[in-house]
Amino acid sequence: MKEDFYNFQAQTTPHPLAIEISRAEGVYIYDSHEKKYLDFVAGVSANSLGHNPPRVIQAIQNQLTKYMHVMVYGEFIQKPSLELCKLLAKHLPESLSTTYLTNSGTEATEGAMKLAKKWTGRSELIACKNGYHGNTQGAMSVSGAEQQNRAFRPLIPGIRFIEFNNENDLQKITEKTAAIVLETIQGGAGFIAPQNDYLVKVRKRCDEVGALFILDEIQTGFGRTGKLFGFENYRCTPDVLITGKGLGGGMPIGAFISSKEKMAVLKEAPTLGHITTFGGHPVIAAAALATLQEITEGNLMPEALRKEKLIRSLLTHPEIKEIRGIGLMLAILVKSPATASKIILKCLEKGLILFWLLFEEKAIRITPPLTITDDEIKEGCAILLQTISELKES
Numbered sequence: 001m002k003e004d005f006y007n008f009q010a011q012t013t014p015h016p017l018a019i020e021i022s023r024a025e026g027v028y029i030y031d032s033h034e035k036k037y038l039d040f041v042a043g044v045s046a047n048s049l050g051h052n053p054p055r056v057i058q059a060i061q062n063q064l065t066k067y068m069h070v071m072v073y074g075e076f077i078q079k080p081s082l083e084l085c086k087l088l089a090k091h092l093p094e095s096l097s098t099t100y101l102t103n104s105g106t107e108a109t110e111g112a113m114k115l116a117k118k119w120t121g122r123s124e125l126i127a128c129k130n131g132y133h134g135n136t137q138g139a140m141s142v143s144g145a146e147q148q149n150r151a152f153r154p155l156i157p158g159i160r161f162i163e164f165n166n167e168n169d170l171q172k173i174t175e176k177t178a179a180i181v182l183e184t185i186q187g188g189a190g191f192i193a194p195q196n197d198y199l200v201k202v203r204k205r206c207d208e209v210g211a212l213f214i215l216d217e218i219q220t221g222f223g224r225t226g227k228l229f230g231f232e233n234y235r236c237t238p239d240v241l242i243t244g245k246g247l248g249g250g251m252p253i254g255a256f257i258s259s260k261e262k263m264a265v266l267k268e269a270p271t272l273g274h275i276t277t278f279g280g281h282p283v284i285a286a287a288a289l290a291t292l293q294e295i296t297e298g299n300l301m302p303e304a305l306r307k308e309k310l311i312r313s314l315l316t317h318p319e320i321k322e323i324r325g326i327g328l329m330l331a332i333l334v335k336s337p338a339t340a341s342k343i344i345l346k347c348l349e350k351g352l353i354l355f356w357l358l359f360e361e362k363a364i365r366i367t368p369p370l371t372i373t374d375d376e377i378k379e380g381c382a383i384l385l386q387t388i389s390e391l392k393e394s
């Protein structure tokens with residue numbers, strides 16, 4: 001399989017981890033030799049409920065017996081998609097009542113950008129340096145990482161970049177600005193949280209100049225920060241909310257959410273202002289609905305904050321310089337990129353899955369499933385600490 005993987009499947013890096021997967025359940029992944037790996041990454045924050053969650057599997061199976069794809073998005077009424085949108089509205093502010101379902105977070109970013117331009121009649125977009133919103137050309141255009149973007153220019157024009165948490169930069173949002181696009185917590189940059197009511201001040205500036213405030217909750221959404229959405233921790237509400245990853249319970253989905261009034265501008269002048277074939281797919285929507293029900297009906301959200309405290313109490317080591325993040329969206333910072341890579345790869349050998357962040361090379365991602373138990377947290381943290389100590393000695 002490995003030789004075929006390299007020969008026939010396009011690669012994203014020169015050195016993929018290339019573990020041959022046979023099955024996965026709960027917080028464990030098993031390779032083709034039945035080696036067990038404790039998953040501290042959750043598919044990069046996507047597997048909110050772990051692997052093969054029973055309620056999600058049952059929802060998928062039930063929907064498969066009824067129908068799969070029947071028509072392009074938005075034409076037919078399909079119960080799983082409609083019920084998912086209704087449940088999202090129930091748990092969001094009234095100004096975020098209407099959902100457009102997509103296949104991924106990056107597609108949701110594209111839709112949100114188009115919505116902002118159509119609603120405001122403006123073309124300029126503001127985004128943050130070292131932000132990350134996806135890898136299509138539109139999403140890349142508002143992702144302020146030149147090392148990723150330079151090979152693919154020209155991208156979309158009319159994008160200006162500011163520094164996250166820099167209040168002085170907010171004056172760059174003007175009457176020419178259609179929207180500012182931010183991550184609630186900057187993910188790829190190293191899990192950098194907003195400080196000093198930064199998001200509240202962004203909200204105020206947008207209101208002053210008539211720009212839309214778009215928040216990317218692709219990583220921070222669905223309980224990972226102790227709230228259903230990260231913005232609930234920071235006393236602000238965006239005009240447009242972008243989601244993805246954790247909503248699908250392991251299935252591919254994204255969404256952008258706004259008011260009914262704003263969303264209406266995409267359906268005329270021109271009609272089909274934003275379209276997708278498979279967005280809102282009934283099987284995917286059924287999985288997402290079950291995931292959202294599981295997260296909102298139980299105690300997984302407050303438990304994420306308690307588990308954060310447990311992880312922080314366990315991960316004390318001279319080589320750990322800092323732990324950033326909130327809830328089960330954490331990153332540990334070590335002294336160098338080389339050290340981070342050695343720790344990640346050595347832990348993998350020991351059966352613990354950790355991962356890198358895009359732009360902060362000294363960081364190690366810890367984003368386990370929300371369902372992880374205290375014993376599993378202790379198991380993973382013990383492997384991590386042992387590995388750090390061994391590498392220091394060597």
